[in-house]
Amino acid sequence: MLQLLASRGDLVLLRDSVEWEGRSLLKALIREIALKGEQVHVLGCEVSEEAFREGFDSDTNRRLVYHDVFRDPQGCAGIGGPLGALRACLRGADAGPCTLAVDSLSWLLLRAPCSALCQALRALGRGQLRVLGLLHEDVHGPGPVGALGSLAQVQVTVGGSAGGAVARVLRPKPRHRPTEQTHWFSVLPDFSLRFHKEPSLEAPLQHAPPAATADALAGLTFNIHLSEKEKEARDTLALPFHFSSEKQQSLLRPAPASSASQIFYEPDAEDYLDQEDPDDDLDV
Incomplete structure (x- = not known):
C-alpha cells in the first residue's frame, strides 16, 4: 500500500468510522x-504520546517527532489556535523528505472552520512533504467530508466484513476516471502490515454430521398416549357441547308451571338500593 502513497506533496486522507478504526493503519x-x-x-490530539508510541520499535520511535496537543489543548491559543499548532509542526523540520501525520483532522475540524482547515492544509503542500490525516467520517456531515475529500490526492477508506479489514484506496486523476483499489489487510502487534487475498464470496459448504434428535417425551410427568380401554371410554363419553336428539327434545319441550324457577333477593342491612341504578353499574 505504501507504493500508492509514494507521491510527494500529497494529502492522504484516512477515513475511518466507529465500526472500523483507522489509527492502527x-x-x-x-x-x-x-x-x-x-x-x-506527528500532531497528536486524541491520544497521549505514550499511547501513540506504544508498539513501535526503537528505530521507528527515533524518527518520530511528536507534537503533543493532547495534554495541553488550551496551549494552542498561544500559537494561533489549533491551526497554528498544525503549522508549527514543521518548524525546524529537516529539508529532506518529511511526513506529517495528523491524529486527527476531526479534532481540528471540531475547533476550526472547514474552509480555514482546508486553506491551512493547502498551504502546507510542498514538494517534499506528505500529509497523512485521520478523519472520523461519521462524526461530520457530508459537506466537510466532501471538502476534505476533494482536497486530498489519495483517499483510503477503512472498512471490513467477516473476512477481515479492507482498505479502499481512491486516487483521483485530472481529466481521467479515478482509480480505485481494494486491499484486504491486517495490522500485526508491531504495526507491520500483512496483506491477504480477497476472501471467496461463496464459502465452501461444510457437511456437519446430523445431530442426534432429542426425545421430546423424555422426562414428562404424564402420559400423552391412551390405552385401548381409555380410547373406548373416551368414545362413549358424551361431550358437553354435543346436543343429542334427546337433549334437543328436552330443551324444546315447555316446562310445567309447577317446575318454573324463580329468583328471590333479600337485601342485607348494608345494601343501598338506588331506584335509578338498580344494578349499581353507573359511575358518574
Whole structure:
C-alpha cells in the first residue's frame, strides 16, 4: 500500500468510522515510512504520546517527532489556535523528505472552520512533504467530508466484513476516471502490515454430521398416549357441547308451571338500593 502513497506533496486522507478504526493503519503507514529513513512529525490530539508510541520499535520511535496537543489543548491559543499548532509542526523540520501525520483532522475540524482547515492544509503542500490525516467520517456531515475529500490526492477508506479489514484506496486523476483499489489487510502487534487475498464470496459448504434428535417425551410427568380401554371410554363419553336428539327434545319441550324457577333477593342491612341504578353499574 505504501507504493500508492509514494507521491510527494500529497494529502492522504484516512477515513475511518466507529465500526472500523483507522489509527492502527495510520501507525502502520508511519512505521513503513520511518523504516525508509524519512522523518515523521506527528500532531497528536486524541491520544497521549505514550499511547501513540506504544508498539513501535526503537528505530521507528527515533524518527518520530511528536507534537503533543493532547495534554495541553488550551496551549494552542498561544500559537494561533489549533491551526497554528498544525503549522508549527514543521518548524525546524529537516529539508529532506518529511511526513506529517495528523491524529486527527476531526479534532481540528471540531475547533476550526472547514474552509480555514482546508486553506491551512493547502498551504502546507510542498514538494517534499506528505500529509497523512485521520478523519472520523461519521462524526461530520457530508459537506466537510466532501471538502476534505476533494482536497486530498489519495483517499483510503477503512472498512471490513467477516473476512477481515479492507482498505479502499481512491486516487483521483485530472481529466481521467479515478482509480480505485481494494486491499484486504491486517495490522500485526508491531504495526507491520500483512496483506491477504480477497476472501471467496461463496464459502465452501461444510457437511456437519446430523445431530442426534432429542426425545421430546423424555422426562414428562404424564402420559400423552391412551390405552385401548381409555380410547373406548373416551368414545362413549358424551361431550358437553354435543346436543343429542334427546337433549334437543328436552330443551324444546315447555316446562310445567309447577317446575318454573324463580329468583328471590333479600337485601342485607348494608345494601343501598338506588331506584335509578338498580344494578349499581353507573359511575358518574
